[in-house]
Amino acid sequence: MLCLACKNLSFQIICKDCQNNLLTPSFHKREILPGFYNYSFYSLSELDDLISSKYYFHGDRVFNLLAKLSFAKFAQNFDFNEQIVAIPIDDHTRHEFSHTAVLAKHLKSKYIKPKYNCLKATNIVKYAGKDANYRENNPRKFKLTKLYNQTTILCDDIITTGATIKEAKIALEKQNNKVLFSLTLADAKL
Template sequence: MNCLWCDVEIVPETSWANVFILPKPKNLCSACMNELSVLKGKRCKKCSRKSEESLCQDCKKWDLHGVNDPLTLNFSVFDYNEQMQDMISRWKYRGDYCLGYSFKPFYTEAFEKEFISLPKDIVAVPIPLSNERMKERGFNQSLQLADFLPLESCELLTRVHGEKQSKKTRKERISALNPFKITKTINKPVVLTDDIYTTGSTLRHAASLLKEQGCPTVYALTLVRG
């Protein structure tokens, strides 16, 4: 198999540890994997931001203002370094659907480690694209991530078309009106799937709508912490 990023041939490593059990196939070569930055060390327990404190300043603001945060927590897998920016750009904006599979082992491993204690009936809900954005890209990267998880996946939300999130300032993202509509209510806990957590406003818009319609608890698993 060839690396999904640089196309170099991946030669399986043979050792006494895997001589009787075949190693799992890799989608990225070692050089490309080493360019990615898996989030490690101290982080905010609420949003995965790198932080010496258990709760970062942004998340503390929710408590200071007495706002009932609809999102229980977000866990992110990668830091948004230069390599990840390039990969996200090709995957998401240039329609390289297959490249998304390079993230699958990391994403599923994070779910299995960090969300192992969640209720068994939890459902994966991808953050939707607008119809216009879907036509541009050809696929929804958040749905692809949801399909990686060992969960039932339900597309419960639709999105009103608007300016790209990447074009908005932090203030504009936080103060924006809720862009989502719900197509079906759910009374099970939910894990939202999305590619990048930046301010958390997108996830909280989705979470607030789901909770208003009867969802008991909303978590999020994002690929990257911006």
């Protein structure tokens, strides 16, 4: 097959050279609410084409690779004094896989346990290309099931305005869950 990035022959969807040269994550921090932060590994401009692979049949391989390079490395170095639950934001399976579930899966470690099918949007509105005003006027209306009194981390692919993460945090906190922070692959504001 051909590497998605450089188009050279590769045994993986993205060759080792491109993984090492183009996909080395850097850690970015953005305050969403006072004292509440999102951490991302890339700028959206670095990953735009790769993140859009979530709409195609090969997207699961791309997301597994990106998550291995970022989320899994984060989990290996994460140390906490209690068990944390990683919650993928709206892990509906839409294009043969759930990209947020893939990200959460790679957080599994001694301190982090992914939990799926807990936080679902009841309003399946598309936010791609929409401004902050549209996002605020069309909330996801999250429904939370099977999760109470836990310490959590939220997982998503992109942060743009932060509206989805804020809404997810509120939904979790209504069930007495504590949200430490959110993790995203990419930040649109970088």
